[in-house]
Amino acid sequence: ESQCGTTVSGLAVAALLLGDAVDQETWDLIAAVHADYASRFGDMAPKSGVYVNTQMEENGWTSCGLASVACLLSDAPEASSWAAAARRWMFSTATAPQDAKDLRVYADGQTVSQWTGETFTALPDYMAENHGMVHPNYTGASVLFAGYLGVIHGAFGVPLPQQARFNRDRIYAQLKLTTDRTGSLHPVQGMDWPYHFTDPGTIT
Numbered sequence: 001e002s003q004c005g006t007t008v009s010g011l012a013v014a015a016l017l018l019g020d021a022v023d024q025e026t027w028d029l030i031a032a033v034h035a036d037y038a039s040r041f042g043d044m045a046p047k048s049g050v051y052v053n054t055q056m057e058e059n060g061w062t063s064c065g066l067a068s069v070a071c072l073l074s075d076a077p078e079a080s081s082w083a084a085a086a087r088r089w090m091f092s093t094a095t096a097p098q099d100a101k102d103l104r105v106y107a108d109g110q111t112v113s114q115w116t117g118e119t120f121t122a123l124p125d126y127m128a129e130n131h132g133m134v135h136p137n138y139t140g141a142s143v144l145f146a147g148y149l150g151v152i153h154g155a156f157g158v159p160l161p162q163q164a165r166f167n168r169d170r171i172y173a174q175l176k177l178t179t180d181r182t183g184s185l186h187p188v189q190g191m192d193w194p195y196h197f198t199d200p201g202t203i204t
Contacts, residue, residue, distance in 0.1 A: 002040075002041055002058060002061060002062040002065065003058070003061050004037070004061075004065065005037070005041075005061040005062050005063070005064040005065025005066070005068075006061050006064050006065070006145075006148055008033055008034060008037050008064075008065045008068055008069070009064045009065060009067065009068035009148065009152050011030050011033060012030060012034065012068050012071070012072045012152070012155070012156075013068075013151060013152060013155045015027065015030055016155045016156070017155070030072070031072060031073065034068060034069045034072050034073055035069075035073065035076075037065050037066075037069055038066070038069045038073070038078065038082055041062055041065065041066060041085075042066065042069070042078065042081070042082050042085055043085070044062075044085075045088075045119075046059045046062070046088060046089050046092035046093075046119050047059065047119070048118060048119040048120050048121070049120075049121060050097070050120045050121065050122065050123060050128075050129065051123075051129055052129060052130075052132050053129075053130055053131075054121050054122070054128035054129055054130050054135075054138055054139075055121045056093055056094065056121040056122065056128045056138060056139070056141045056142050057138060057141035057145070059089050059092050059093040059121060060089075060093040060141050060142055060144070060145030060146075060148075061145060062089050063086055063089035063090040063093055063145060063149065063164075064145055064148045064149060064152060066082055066085050066086035066089055067083075067086040067090070067149055067152050067153065068152050069082050069086070070082040070083035070085075070086050071152060071153065071155075071156040071158060072156070086161075087107075087161045087163040088115075088163070090146075090149060090161060090163040090164045090166070091115050091116075091163035091166050092116075092119045092121065093121060093141075093142050093145060093146075094121060094122060094126075094142040094166055094167040094168060094171055095116050095119055095120050095121055095122065095166075095167065096120060096121075096122040096123065096124055096126055096167065097120050097124055098124060099112050099113065099115075099116040099120075099167070100113055100116045100117070100118065100120075101113060102116070106166075107162060107163065115163075115166075121142075122139070122142075122167070122171065125174060126139075126167060126170045126171045126173075126174045127139050127171075127174055128141070128142075136175055136178040136179075136185035137185055139171060139174065139175060140171075140175055140185065142167070142168055142171050143168055143171060143172055143175070146164050146165065146168050149161075149164040150164070
């Protein structure tokens with residue numbers, strides 16, 4: 001269900017872009033959808049997953065849903081806790097095992113280690129594994145959803161939290177090593193489907 005996070009946020013962004021063309025009944029509907037998403041995922045902790053099946057994309061799309069909830073329902077009593085949850089999911093989208101021992105102060109007086117806990121989504125080299133193999137497309141999810149988060153926060157006119165950028169530069173640097181001269185990403189252990197023939201424009 002949490003994969004609907006980008007759909008939920010997309011409703012809000014589209015309505016903001018349409019402006020006066022969106023009536024109050026529609027806004028009420030969108031708000032109700034956001035409140036429902038918050039009731040399902042607002043108190044849930046991000047998931048950990050490194051080998052075989054990363055949780056990178058799951059944590060990423062959930063962060064988008066909760067970020068939109070916090071922005072759209074900013075007047076609700078729970079808004080600050082939803083925003084905190086969104087930041088936690090953003091951060092936990094791109095965590096590697098070594099982050100658990102990083103004692104640098106990161107945000108809100110907590111160290112990287114405290115923010116990380118035991119939630120990891122990336123291998124020590126910042127790549128991600130899915131379908132049982134190192135998989136650049138899934139690794140790219142952390143960068144992709146950082147873009148979504150930028151759109152969501154930009155549409156609402158609020159700053160992008162620093163948690164949306166955590167480790168994204170390291171992951172992007174690794175992704176660049178796996179692209180061919182067309183910019184297409186290729187799993188370094190082989191192909192689990194033929195990107196070039198089915199979707200020549202596949203770039204996460």
